[in-house]
Amino acid sequence: MDFTSVARDGDAQKPDWWQGDRTRGAWQDTYTARKRVYPDGQCVVTVTKDKSFVGPAITRPRARRGESENREASEEVSARRAKQKVRDCCKAISADRMVTLTYRENMLDRDRAAKHFKAFCRRLGKVKKFHYVAVIEQQERGALHFHIAVRGRQCYALLRSIWQRVVGLGPDGQQMGQANVRDPHSFGFGVKGAHRLASYISKYCGKVMDCRDLNEKRYFRSRGIVLPELQYWRLPNCTCMLDAVHAAFRMIEGHAMENLDTWCNNALGVVYLATAPGMPCDLEYPF
Template sequence: MPQFHSDLNESSSTFVTTPQEKPEWWTDDGNGWQDTYTARQRIFANGQTEITVTKDKFFVGRDSLPVPHAKRGASEKREANEEDAGKRAKQKVRLCCKEIGADRMVTLTYRENMIDRETALKHWKAFTRRLSKHKAFHYVAVIEEQKRGALHFHVAVSGRQDYRLLRSVWQSILGLGQSGEQMGQVNVRDPSKFGFGRNGAHKLAEYIAKYCGKLMDCRDLNQKRYFRSRGIVIPVMNSWRVCAHTMLHAVQIGFEIAREFGLAGAQTWCNNGLGVFWIATAPHDGPLIDTCPF
Protein backbone atom coordinates (compact mmCIF):
# COMPACT_ATOMS: atom_id res chain seq x y z
CA MET A 1 0.00 0.00 0.00
CA PRO A 2 1.39 3.46 -0.87
CA GLN A 3 2.94 5.54 1.88
CA PHE A 4 0.18 8.11 1.45
CA HIS A 5 -2.41 5.57 2.51
CA SER A 6 -0.33 4.46 5.46
CA ASP A 7 -0.16 8.03 6.67
CA LEU A 8 -3.91 8.36 6.35
CA ASN A 9 -4.57 5.17 8.26
CA GLU A 10 -2.28 6.27 11.07
CA SER A 11 -3.96 9.68 11.42
CA SER A 12 -7.63 9.13 10.69
CA SER A 13 -8.67 12.50 12.10
CA THR A 14 -8.20 14.22 8.73
CA PHE A 15 -9.64 11.90 6.09
CA VAL A 16 -10.42 8.40 7.32
CA THR A 17 -12.83 7.15 9.94
CA THR A 18 -13.07 3.62 11.24
CA PRO A 19 -16.28 1.69 10.45
CA GLN A 20 -17.13 1.44 14.17
CA GLU A 21 -17.37 5.21 14.54
CA LYS A 22 -20.40 7.31 13.58
CA PRO A 23 -19.08 10.72 12.48
CA GLU A 24 -21.05 13.81 13.44
CA TRP A 25 -21.40 14.72 9.75
CA TRP A 26 -23.18 11.45 8.88
CA THR A 27 -26.82 12.08 8.00
CA ASP A 28 -29.69 9.78 8.88
CA ASP A 29 -32.92 9.84 6.88
CA GLY A 30 -34.75 8.07 9.69
CA ASN A 31 -34.99 4.74 7.83
CA GLY A 32 -31.58 3.30 8.64
CA TRP A 33 -29.64 4.88 5.75
CA GLN A 34 -26.39 6.72 6.34
CA ASP A 35 -24.54 8.93 3.82
CA THR A 36 -20.76 9.03 3.60
CA TYR A 37 -17.96 9.37 1.04
CA THR A 38 -15.84 6.42 -0.03
CA ALA A 39 -12.49 6.55 -1.86
CA ARG A 40 -11.52 3.68 -4.16
CA GLN A 41 -8.17 3.21 -5.88
CA ARG A 42 -6.44 0.85 -8.31
CA ILE A 43 -2.69 1.03 -8.97
CA PHE A 44 -1.39 -0.34 -12.28
CA ALA A 45 1.96 -1.93 -13.09
CA ASN A 46 3.33 1.03 -15.07
CA GLY A 47 2.66 3.67 -12.41
CA GLN A 48 -0.86 4.69 -13.38
CA THR A 49 -3.61 4.91 -10.84
CA GLU A 50 -7.37 5.46 -10.89
CA ILE A 51 -9.19 7.01 -7.96
CA THR A 52 -12.89 7.53 -7.43
CA VAL A 53 -14.47 9.35 -4.52
CA THR A 54 -18.21 8.73 -4.33
CA LYS A 55 -21.03 9.69 -2.06
CA ASP A 56 -22.46 6.36 -0.94
CA LYS A 57 -25.40 5.25 1.12
CA PHE A 58 -24.84 2.59 3.75
CA PHE A 59 -27.81 0.74 5.21
CA VAL A 60 -27.44 0.04 8.91
CA GLY A 61 -30.97 -1.21 9.59
CA ARG A 62 -32.52 -4.68 9.33
CA ASP A 63 -31.58 -6.93 6.41
CA SER A 64 -34.09 -7.12 3.56
CA LEU A 65 -35.28 -10.42 2.06
CA PRO A 66 -33.24 -11.71 -0.92
CA VAL A 67 -34.73 -11.17 -4.37
CA PRO A 68 -34.98 -14.38 -6.48
CA HIS A 69 -32.98 -14.34 -9.74
CA ALA A 70 -34.40 -15.50 -13.07
CA LYS A 71 -32.58 -18.01 -15.28
CA ARG A 72 -30.01 -16.62 -17.67
CA GLY A 73 -31.80 -15.17 -20.72
CA ALA A 74 -35.27 -15.55 -19.14
CA SER A 75 -35.37 -12.30 -17.19
CA GLU A 76 -38.02 -9.72 -18.05
CA LYS A 77 -35.28 -7.12 -17.71
CA ARG A 78 -33.01 -8.72 -20.30
CA GLU A 79 -32.35 -5.47 -22.16
CA ALA A 80 -31.40 -3.68 -18.95
CA ASN A 81 -29.26 -6.66 -17.89
CA GLU A 82 -27.48 -6.61 -21.24
CA GLU A 83 -26.75 -2.92 -20.78
CA ASP A 84 -25.35 -3.57 -17.30
CA ALA A 85 -23.22 -6.43 -18.62
CA GLY A 86 -21.89 -4.12 -21.31
CA LYS A 87 -20.89 -1.55 -18.70
CA ARG A 88 -19.05 -4.18 -16.65
CA ALA A 89 -17.26 -5.46 -19.75
CA LYS A 90 -16.23 -1.91 -20.70
CA GLN A 91 -14.72 -1.40 -17.26
CA LYS A 92 -12.77 -4.67 -17.39
CA VAL A 93 -11.43 -3.93 -20.88
CA ARG A 94 -10.34 -0.46 -19.82
CA LEU A 95 -8.60 -1.80 -16.71
CA CYS A 96 -6.88 -4.60 -18.66
CA CYS A 97 -5.60 -2.11 -21.24
CA LYS A 98 -4.09 0.00 -18.49
CA GLU A 99 -2.57 -2.98 -16.71
CA ILE A 100 -0.61 -4.04 -19.82
CA GLY A 101 0.32 -0.40 -20.55
CA ALA A 102 -1.38 -0.47 -23.97
CA ASP A 103 -0.27 2.43 -26.16
CA ARG A 104 -0.92 1.13 -29.69
CA MET A 105 -3.90 -0.34 -31.50
CA VAL A 106 -3.70 -3.04 -34.15
CA THR A 107 -6.75 -3.62 -36.37
CA LEU A 108 -7.30 -6.91 -38.21
CA THR A 109 -9.60 -6.46 -41.22
CA TYR A 110 -11.11 -8.47 -44.08
CA ARG A 111 -11.19 -7.60 -47.76
CA GLU A 112 -14.58 -9.28 -48.08
CA ASN A 113 -17.69 -8.38 -46.08
CA MET A 114 -17.18 -10.84 -43.21
CA ILE A 115 -20.45 -11.18 -41.25
CA ASP A 116 -20.06 -14.69 -39.78
CA ARG A 117 -18.95 -14.28 -36.18
CA GLU A 118 -18.08 -17.96 -35.67
CA THR A 119 -15.80 -17.96 -38.70
CA ALA A 120 -14.18 -14.68 -37.61
CA LEU A 121 -13.52 -16.10 -34.15
CA LYS A 122 -11.89 -19.19 -35.68
CA HIS A 123 -9.59 -16.87 -37.61
CA TRP A 124 -8.82 -14.95 -34.40
CA LYS A 125 -7.99 -18.10 -32.43
CA ALA A 126 -5.72 -19.30 -35.21
CA PHE A 127 -4.02 -15.90 -35.29
CA THR A 128 -3.22 -15.83 -31.56
CA ARG A 129 -2.17 -19.50 -31.57
CA ARG A 130 0.28 -19.11 -34.46
CA LEU A 131 1.61 -15.82 -33.17
CA SER A 132 2.32 -17.28 -29.74
CA LYS A 133 4.76 -19.72 -31.36
CA HIS A 134 6.94 -16.79 -32.45
CA LYS A 135 6.69 -14.34 -29.52
CA ALA A 136 4.91 -13.49 -26.29
CA PHE A 137 1.84 -11.57 -27.42
CA HIS A 138 -0.04 -9.68 -24.70
CA TYR A 139 -3.24 -8.05 -25.86
CA VAL A 140 -6.78 -6.92 -25.12
CA ALA A 141 -9.07 -7.36 -28.12
CA VAL A 142 -12.67 -6.62 -29.09
CA ILE A 143 -14.64 -7.49 -32.20
CA GLU A 144 -16.47 -4.61 -33.89
CA GLU A 145 -19.55 -4.94 -36.05
CA GLN A 146 -20.03 -2.07 -38.48
CA LYS A 147 -23.45 -0.84 -39.61
CA ARG A 148 -23.26 -2.92 -42.78
CA GLY A 149 -22.50 -6.01 -40.68
CA ALA A 150 -18.78 -6.30 -41.47
CA LEU A 151 -16.62 -7.59 -38.63
CA HIS A 152 -13.05 -6.75 -37.70
CA PHE A 153 -10.85 -6.90 -34.61
CA HIS A 154 -9.35 -4.05 -32.58
CA VAL A 155 -6.34 -5.17 -30.52
CA ALA A 156 -4.67 -3.05 -27.84
CA VAL A 157 -0.96 -3.82 -27.38
CA SER A 158 2.00 -2.35 -25.53
CA GLY A 159 5.11 -1.15 -27.35
CA ARG A 160 6.24 -1.49 -30.92
CA GLN A 161 5.30 -4.80 -32.56
CA ASP A 162 6.76 -6.78 -35.44
CA TYR A 163 4.09 -5.61 -37.86
CA ARG A 164 5.45 -7.67 -40.76
CA LEU A 165 5.01 -10.77 -38.64
CA LEU A 166 1.46 -9.79 -37.68
CA ARG A 167 0.49 -9.21 -41.32
CA SER A 168 2.15 -12.41 -42.44
CA VAL A 169 0.30 -14.53 -39.87
CA TRP A 170 -3.11 -12.89 -40.45
CA GLN A 171 -2.86 -13.08 -44.23
CA SER A 172 -1.68 -16.70 -44.15
CA ILE A 173 -4.84 -17.60 -42.21
CA LEU A 174 -7.22 -15.86 -44.63
CA GLY A 175 -5.36 -16.96 -47.76
CA LEU A 176 -5.61 -15.44 -51.23
CA GLY A 177 -8.60 -14.47 -53.35
CA GLN A 178 -9.48 -15.78 -56.81
CA SER A 179 -7.24 -13.18 -58.44
CA GLY A 180 -4.37 -13.80 -56.05
CA GLU A 181 -5.12 -10.78 -53.87
CA GLN A 182 -4.61 -10.77 -50.09
CA MET A 183 -7.92 -11.29 -48.22
CA GLY A 184 -6.84 -9.60 -45.01
CA GLN A 185 -4.91 -6.60 -43.78
CA VAL A 186 -3.34 -5.41 -40.54
CA ASN A 187 -3.41 -1.69 -39.75
CA VAL A 188 -1.59 0.01 -36.88
CA ARG A 189 -2.47 3.22 -35.06
CA ASP A 190 0.85 4.69 -34.03
CA PRO A 191 0.78 6.76 -30.81
CA SER A 192 2.59 9.70 -32.42
CA LYS A 193 -0.16 10.10 -35.02
CA PHE A 194 -3.30 9.30 -33.05
CA GLY A 195 -2.51 10.63 -29.59
CA PHE A 196 -2.38 7.22 -27.93
CA GLY A 197 1.09 7.80 -26.49
CA ARG A 198 2.18 8.13 -22.87
CA ASN A 199 -0.39 10.77 -22.03
CA GLY A 200 -3.04 9.10 -24.19
CA ALA A 201 -3.30 5.87 -22.18
CA HIS A 202 -6.84 6.82 -21.16
CA LYS A 203 -7.87 7.47 -24.78
CA LEU A 204 -6.83 4.08 -26.08
CA ALA A 205 -8.40 2.22 -23.15
CA GLU A 206 -11.69 4.07 -23.66
CA TYR A 207 -11.55 3.63 -27.43
CA ILE A 208 -11.20 -0.13 -27.16
CA ALA A 209 -13.71 -0.44 -24.31
CA LYS A 210 -16.54 1.42 -26.06
CA TYR A 211 -17.20 -1.51 -28.40
CA CYS A 212 -18.12 -3.76 -25.46
CA GLY A 213 -21.15 -1.65 -24.68
CA LYS A 214 -22.69 -2.00 -28.15
CA LEU A 215 -25.57 -4.41 -28.72
CA MET A 216 -24.24 -6.58 -31.56
CA ASP A 217 -26.65 -8.57 -33.74
CA CYS A 218 -23.90 -11.15 -34.40
CA ARG A 219 -23.32 -11.87 -30.70
CA ASP A 220 -25.45 -14.37 -28.79
CA LEU A 221 -26.24 -14.07 -25.10
CA ASN A 222 -23.43 -16.34 -23.88
CA GLN A 223 -20.72 -15.12 -26.27
CA LYS A 224 -17.80 -13.04 -25.09
CA ARG A 225 -17.65 -9.29 -25.55
CA TYR A 226 -13.85 -9.12 -25.39
CA PHE A 227 -10.69 -11.26 -25.41
CA ARG A 228 -7.44 -10.95 -23.51
CA SER A 229 -4.17 -12.81 -23.28
CA ARG A 230 -3.42 -14.96 -20.26
CA GLY A 231 -1.68 -13.51 -17.26
CA ILE A 232 -3.42 -10.12 -17.14
CA VAL A 233 -4.44 -9.56 -13.53
CA ILE A 234 -6.58 -6.53 -12.79
CA PRO A 235 -5.19 -4.71 -9.73
CA VAL A 236 -7.04 -5.12 -6.48
CA MET A 237 -9.19 -2.12 -5.58
CA ASN A 238 -8.38 -0.51 -2.23
CA SER A 239 -11.27 1.33 -0.61
CA TRP A 240 -11.75 3.34 2.55
CA ARG A 241 -14.16 5.91 3.94
CA VAL A 242 -13.11 9.53 3.88
CA CYS A 243 -14.28 12.48 5.91
CA ALA A 244 -15.63 14.74 3.17
CA HIS A 245 -18.34 17.26 3.96
CA THR A 246 -19.01 18.45 0.40
CA MET A 247 -18.37 17.32 -3.16
CA LEU A 248 -15.64 19.94 -3.48
CA HIS A 249 -13.92 18.45 -0.46
CA ALA A 250 -14.21 14.99 -2.06
CA VAL A 251 -12.55 16.33 -5.23
CA GLN A 252 -9.70 17.79 -3.18
CA ILE A 253 -9.18 14.43 -1.47
CA GLY A 254 -9.07 12.67 -4.85
CA PHE A 255 -6.40 15.07 -6.12
CA GLU A 256 -4.43 14.71 -2.90
CA ILE A 257 -4.32 10.91 -3.32
CA ALA A 258 -3.36 11.21 -6.99
CA ARG A 259 -0.49 13.63 -6.30
CA GLU A 260 1.73 10.75 -5.24
CA PHE A 261 1.55 9.37 -8.81
CA GLY A 262 1.92 12.69 -10.64
CA LEU A 263 -0.79 14.82 -12.23
CA ALA A 264 0.84 15.30 -15.65
CA GLY A 265 -1.49 13.82 -18.27
CA ALA A 266 -4.20 13.09 -15.68
CA GLN A 267 -7.85 13.06 -16.66
CA THR A 268 -10.79 13.85 -14.41
CA TRP A 269 -14.57 13.52 -14.41
CA CYS A 270 -17.02 14.83 -11.85
CA ASN A 271 -20.81 14.70 -11.47
CA ASN A 272 -22.11 16.62 -8.52
CA GLY A 273 -25.63 15.25 -8.95
CA LEU A 274 -24.44 11.64 -8.74
CA GLY A 275 -21.83 12.48 -6.12
CA VAL A 276 -18.95 10.94 -8.10
CA PHE A 277 -15.43 12.21 -8.77
CA TRP A 278 -12.94 10.22 -10.89
CA ILE A 279 -9.29 10.92 -11.63
CA ALA A 280 -6.81 8.79 -13.60
CA THR A 281 -3.10 9.52 -13.81
CA ALA A 282 -0.85 8.76 -16.79
CA PRO A 283 2.28 6.57 -16.83
CA HIS A 284 5.32 8.49 -15.64
CA ASP A 285 9.05 7.95 -16.00
CA GLY A 286 10.40 11.33 -14.89
CA PRO A 287 9.93 13.91 -12.13
CA LEU A 288 6.40 14.02 -10.79
CA ILE A 289 4.25 17.05 -11.45
CA ASP A 290 1.93 17.26 -8.48
CA THR A 291 0.37 20.70 -8.85
CA CYS A 292 -3.25 20.58 -7.76
CA PRO A 293 -5.70 23.17 -9.18
CA PHE A 294 -7.57 23.40 -5.88
Protein backbone atom coordinates in the same frame (compact mmCIF):
# COMPACT_ATOMS: atom_id res chain seq x y z
CA MET B 1 -9.38 13.03 6.52
CA ASP B 2 -9.84 9.60 8.03
CA PHE B 3 -9.98 6.83 5.43
CA THR B 4 -11.28 4.19 7.79
CA SER B 5 -14.16 2.04 6.76
CA VAL B 6 -17.60 2.67 8.16
CA ALA B 7 -18.83 -0.37 10.03
CA ARG B 8 -22.08 -1.79 8.80
CA ASP B 9 -23.30 -2.99 12.19
CA GLY B 10 -23.70 -0.95 15.31
CA ASP B 11 -25.09 2.55 15.75
CA ALA B 12 -21.99 3.54 17.69
CA GLN B 13 -19.94 3.39 14.51
CA LYS B 14 -22.21 5.72 12.52
CA PRO B 15 -20.84 9.21 11.83
CA ASP B 16 -22.67 12.21 13.26
CA TRP B 17 -24.08 13.27 9.88
CA TRP B 18 -25.68 9.85 9.26
CA GLN B 19 -29.43 10.09 9.61
CA GLY B 20 -32.23 7.56 9.38
CA ASP B 21 -33.64 4.80 11.54
CA ARG B 22 -32.08 1.38 10.91
CA THR B 23 -35.22 -0.41 11.95
CA ARG B 24 -37.37 1.64 9.60
CA GLY B 25 -35.03 1.35 6.63
CA ALA B 26 -33.63 4.31 4.71
CA TRP B 27 -31.21 5.21 1.95
CA GLN B 28 -28.12 7.28 2.76
CA ASP B 29 -25.50 8.94 0.54
CA THR B 30 -22.01 7.63 1.24
CA TYR B 31 -18.73 8.39 -0.52
CA THR B 32 -16.37 5.59 -1.52
CA ALA B 33 -12.81 6.06 -2.77
CA ARG B 34 -11.07 3.52 -5.01
CA LYS B 35 -7.43 3.51 -6.04
CA ARG B 36 -5.41 1.28 -8.37
CA VAL B 37 -1.71 1.69 -9.20
CA TYR B 38 -0.49 -0.02 -12.38
CA PRO B 39 2.98 -1.47 -13.07
CA ASP B 40 4.16 1.55 -15.09
CA GLY B 41 3.21 3.95 -12.29
CA GLN B 42 -0.18 5.03 -13.56
CA CYS B 43 -2.53 5.78 -10.71
CA VAL B 44 -6.30 5.87 -11.15
CA VAL B 45 -8.49 7.22 -8.35
CA THR B 46 -12.27 7.47 -8.28
CA VAL B 47 -14.50 8.84 -5.57
CA THR B 48 -18.17 8.04 -6.03
CA LYS B 49 -21.32 8.97 -4.20
CA ASP B 50 -23.18 5.76 -3.52
CA LYS B 51 -26.59 4.99 -2.17
CA SER B 52 -26.36 2.74 0.88
CA PHE B 53 -29.40 1.09 2.41
CA VAL B 54 -29.57 1.37 6.19
CA GLY B 55 -31.68 -1.35 7.68
CA PRO B 56 -32.75 -4.90 6.90
CA ALA B 57 -31.83 -6.06 3.43
CA ILE B 58 -34.59 -6.55 0.89
CA THR B 59 -34.18 -9.97 -0.70
CA ARG B 60 -35.68 -10.87 -4.04
CA PRO B 61 -35.56 -14.18 -5.92
CA ARG B 62 -32.72 -14.22 -8.42
CA ALA B 63 -33.73 -14.90 -12.01
CA ARG B 64 -31.86 -17.34 -14.19
CA ARG B 65 -29.41 -16.02 -16.73
CA GLY B 66 -31.34 -14.54 -19.65
CA GLU B 67 -34.73 -14.71 -17.87
CA SER B 68 -34.58 -11.43 -15.97
CA GLU B 69 -37.51 -9.07 -16.41
CA ASN B 70 -35.03 -6.20 -16.47
CA ARG B 71 -32.98 -7.57 -19.35
CA GLU B 72 -32.01 -4.14 -20.68
CA ALA B 73 -30.86 -2.95 -17.26
CA SER B 74 -28.86 -6.15 -16.77
CA GLU B 75 -27.21 -5.69 -20.15
CA GLU B 76 -26.23 -2.13 -19.23
CA VAL B 77 -24.67 -3.30 -15.97
CA SER B 78 -22.81 -6.07 -17.78
CA ALA B 79 -21.55 -3.61 -20.39
CA ARG B 80 -20.26 -1.19 -17.74
CA ARG B 81 -18.41 -3.98 -15.96
CA ALA B 82 -16.87 -5.19 -19.21
CA LYS B 83 -15.75 -1.67 -20.15
CA GLN B 84 -14.09 -1.22 -16.77
CA LYS B 85 -12.37 -4.59 -17.07
CA VAL B 86 -11.05 -3.74 -20.52
CA ARG B 87 -9.69 -0.39 -19.32
CA ASP B 88 -7.98 -2.07 -16.37
CA CYS B 89 -6.42 -4.76 -18.57
CA CYS B 90 -5.17 -2.21 -21.10
CA LYS B 91 -3.45 -0.25 -18.38
CA ALA B 92 -2.11 -3.39 -16.71
CA ILE B 93 -0.16 -4.26 -19.88
CA SER B 94 0.72 -0.58 -20.49
CA ALA B 95 -0.91 -0.72 -23.92
CA ASP B 96 0.15 2.15 -26.18
CA ARG B 97 -0.64 0.87 -29.69
CA MET B 98 -3.67 -0.49 -31.46
CA VAL B 99 -3.69 -3.27 -34.03
CA THR B 100 -6.73 -3.54 -36.32
CA LEU B 101 -7.50 -6.79 -38.14
CA THR B 102 -9.99 -6.44 -40.99
CA TYR B 103 -11.59 -8.54 -43.72
CA ARG B 104 -11.86 -7.79 -47.39
CA GLU B 105 -15.22 -9.53 -47.47
CA ASN B 106 -18.26 -8.44 -45.50
CA MET B 107 -17.63 -10.78 -42.56
CA LEU B 108 -20.88 -11.42 -40.67
CA ASP B 109 -20.16 -14.76 -38.96
CA ARG B 110 -18.97 -14.01 -35.42
CA ASP B 111 -18.04 -17.62 -34.63
CA ARG B 112 -15.90 -17.84 -37.73
CA ALA B 113 -14.23 -14.51 -36.98
CA ALA B 114 -13.52 -15.61 -33.39
CA LYS B 115 -11.84 -18.80 -34.69
CA HIS B 116 -9.70 -16.70 -37.02
CA PHE B 117 -8.63 -14.45 -34.16
CA LYS B 118 -7.82 -17.40 -31.92
CA ALA B 119 -5.65 -18.92 -34.66
CA PHE B 120 -3.93 -15.56 -35.20
CA CYS B 121 -3.04 -15.26 -31.50
CA ARG B 122 -1.84 -18.87 -31.34
CA ARG B 123 0.49 -18.49 -34.33
CA LEU B 124 1.81 -15.11 -33.22
CA GLY B 125 2.42 -16.49 -29.72
CA LYS B 126 4.84 -19.02 -31.18
CA VAL B 127 6.97 -16.19 -32.55
CA LYS B 128 6.86 -13.60 -29.73
CA LYS B 129 5.34 -12.93 -26.34
CA PHE B 130 2.00 -11.40 -27.13
CA HIS B 131 -0.08 -9.69 -24.42
CA TYR B 132 -3.27 -8.15 -25.76
CA VAL B 133 -6.77 -6.92 -25.02
CA ALA B 134 -9.14 -7.23 -27.98
CA VAL B 135 -12.71 -6.31 -28.87
CA ILE B 136 -14.91 -6.89 -31.91
CA GLU B 137 -16.45 -3.93 -33.69
CA GLN B 138 -19.56 -4.40 -35.78
CA GLN B 139 -20.11 -1.72 -38.38
CA GLU B 140 -23.53 -0.49 -39.43
CA ARG B 141 -23.51 -2.77 -42.46
CA GLY B 142 -22.74 -5.72 -40.16
CA ALA B 143 -19.07 -6.21 -41.05
CA LEU B 144 -16.85 -7.38 -38.20
CA HIS B 145 -13.25 -6.52 -37.43
CA PHE B 146 -10.93 -6.61 -34.41
CA HIS B 147 -9.31 -3.83 -32.40
CA ILE B 148 -6.38 -5.04 -30.29
CA ALA B 149 -4.54 -3.03 -27.64
CA VAL B 150 -0.86 -4.01 -27.36
CA ARG B 151 2.37 -2.62 -25.92
CA GLY B 152 5.47 -1.52 -27.81
CA ARG B 153 6.54 -1.44 -31.43
CA GLN B 154 5.01 -4.09 -33.65
CA CYS B 155 6.33 -5.79 -36.79
CA TYR B 156 3.67 -4.85 -39.29
CA ALA B 157 4.85 -7.38 -41.88
CA LEU B 158 4.67 -10.20 -39.34
CA LEU B 159 1.15 -9.33 -38.17
CA ARG B 160 -0.11 -8.93 -41.73
CA SER B 161 1.42 -12.18 -42.97
CA ILE B 162 -0.01 -14.24 -40.09
CA TRP B 163 -3.48 -12.72 -40.39
CA GLN B 164 -3.56 -13.20 -44.14
CA ARG B 165 -2.40 -16.79 -43.75
CA VAL B 166 -5.22 -17.42 -41.24
CA VAL B 167 -7.94 -15.76 -43.33
CA GLY B 168 -6.77 -17.30 -46.61
CA LEU B 169 -7.16 -16.24 -50.22
CA GLY B 170 -10.24 -15.29 -52.17
CA PRO B 171 -11.64 -17.11 -55.22
CA ASP B 172 -9.44 -15.02 -57.52
CA GLY B 173 -6.31 -15.44 -55.41
CA GLN B 174 -6.57 -12.05 -53.71
CA GLN B 175 -5.65 -11.49 -50.07
CA MET B 176 -8.78 -11.47 -47.86
CA GLY B 177 -7.29 -9.95 -44.71
CA GLN B 178 -5.44 -6.80 -43.71
CA ALA B 179 -3.63 -5.64 -40.56
CA ASN B 180 -2.94 -2.06 -39.52
CA VAL B 181 -1.00 -0.65 -36.56
CA ARG B 182 -1.62 2.77 -35.09
CA ASP B 183 1.03 4.21 -32.81
CA PRO B 184 0.31 6.82 -30.11
CA HIS B 185 1.34 9.81 -32.25
CA SER B 186 -0.53 9.00 -35.45
CA PHE B 187 -3.69 8.13 -33.53
CA GLY B 188 -3.53 11.18 -31.27
CA PHE B 189 -2.95 9.34 -28.02
CA GLY B 190 0.00 11.56 -27.09
CA VAL B 191 1.22 11.70 -23.50
CA LYS B 192 -2.18 10.57 -22.22
CA GLY B 193 -2.13 7.65 -24.64
CA ALA B 194 -2.64 4.96 -22.02
CA HIS B 195 -5.94 6.49 -20.88
CA ARG B 196 -7.21 7.39 -24.35
CA LEU B 197 -6.39 4.01 -25.87
CA ALA B 198 -8.04 2.17 -22.99
CA SER B 199 -11.16 4.32 -23.34
CA TYR B 200 -11.24 3.87 -27.12
CA ILE B 201 -11.00 0.09 -26.92
CA SER B 202 -13.48 -0.27 -24.06
CA LYS B 203 -16.27 1.70 -25.71
CA TYR B 204 -17.01 -1.20 -28.04
CA CYS B 205 -17.95 -3.39 -25.07
CA GLY B 206 -20.99 -1.23 -24.45
CA LYS B 207 -22.34 -1.32 -28.00
CA VAL B 208 -25.30 -3.51 -28.86
CA MET B 209 -24.20 -6.15 -31.36
CA ASP B 210 -26.69 -8.20 -33.34
CA CYS B 211 -24.08 -10.91 -33.80
CA ARG B 212 -23.40 -11.40 -30.08
CA ASP B 213 -25.51 -13.84 -28.09
CA LEU B 214 -26.13 -13.61 -24.36
CA ASN B 215 -23.33 -15.96 -23.30
CA GLU B 216 -20.71 -14.73 -25.75
CA LYS B 217 -17.75 -12.65 -24.65
CA ARG B 218 -17.67 -8.89 -24.98
CA TYR B 219 -13.86 -8.85 -25.10
CA PHE B 220 -10.80 -11.11 -25.33
CA ARG B 221 -7.51 -10.94 -23.46
CA SER B 222 -4.31 -12.93 -23.28
CA ARG B 223 -3.47 -15.14 -20.35
CA GLY B 224 -1.22 -13.88 -17.63
CA ILE B 225 -2.57 -10.34 -17.28
CA VAL B 226 -2.52 -9.60 -13.57
CA LEU B 227 -4.53 -6.62 -12.36
CA PRO B 228 -3.06 -4.63 -9.46
CA GLU B 229 -4.92 -4.79 -6.19
CA LEU B 230 -7.83 -2.37 -5.90
CA GLN B 231 -7.80 -0.38 -2.69
CA TYR B 232 -11.00 1.20 -1.46
CA TRP B 233 -12.17 3.18 1.52
CA ARG B 234 -15.42 4.57 2.82
CA LEU B 235 -15.12 8.30 3.54
CA PRO B 236 -17.22 8.96 6.63
CA ASN B 237 -16.23 12.63 6.84
CA CYS B 238 -16.96 13.33 3.18
CA THR B 239 -20.35 15.06 2.91
CA CYS B 240 -20.23 16.84 -0.47
CA MET B 241 -18.57 16.70 -3.88
CA LEU B 242 -16.01 19.33 -2.87
CA ASP B 243 -14.81 17.02 -0.11
CA ALA B 244 -14.70 14.19 -2.66
CA VAL B 245 -12.46 16.24 -4.98
CA HIS B 246 -10.10 17.11 -2.11
CA ALA B 247 -9.91 13.45 -1.08
CA ALA B 248 -9.15 12.31 -4.64
CA PHE B 249 -6.26 14.76 -5.05
CA ARG B 250 -4.80 13.78 -1.69
CA MET B 251 -4.79 10.14 -2.78
CA ILE B 252 -2.65 10.77 -5.89
CA GLU B 253 0.02 12.76 -4.06
CA GLY B 254 3.46 11.47 -5.00
CA HIS B 255 2.45 10.34 -8.49
CA ALA B 256 3.22 12.10 -11.76
CA MET B 257 0.93 15.14 -11.85
CA GLU B 258 1.94 16.30 -15.33
CA ASN B 259 -0.77 15.67 -17.95
CA LEU B 260 -3.21 14.60 -15.27
CA ASP B 261 -6.49 13.32 -16.69
CA THR B 262 -9.45 14.64 -14.67
CA TRP B 263 -13.20 14.25 -14.85
CA CYS B 264 -15.90 15.28 -12.40
CA ASN B 265 -19.67 15.03 -12.69
CA ASN B 266 -21.68 16.49 -9.84
CA ALA B 267 -24.97 15.05 -11.12
CA LEU B 268 -23.58 11.50 -11.20
CA GLY B 269 -21.51 12.00 -8.07
CA VAL B 270 -18.21 10.87 -9.61
CA VAL B 271 -14.66 12.23 -9.37
CA TYR B 272 -12.07 10.58 -11.63
CA LEU B 273 -8.31 11.24 -11.67
CA ALA B 274 -5.73 9.35 -13.74
CA THR B 275 -2.03 10.14 -13.71
CA ALA B 276 0.45 9.62 -16.52
CA PRO B 277 2.98 6.77 -16.28
CA GLY B 278 5.73 7.39 -13.76
CA MET B 279 6.76 5.75 -10.53
CA PRO B 280 5.33 7.33 -7.36
CA CYS B 281 7.30 8.73 -4.45
CA ASP B 282 7.38 6.80 -1.20
CA LEU B 283 4.80 8.74 0.75
CA GLU B 284 2.58 7.70 3.59
CA TYR B 285 -0.89 9.18 3.45
CA PRO B 286 -1.47 11.33 6.56
CA PHE B 287 -5.23 10.80 6.54
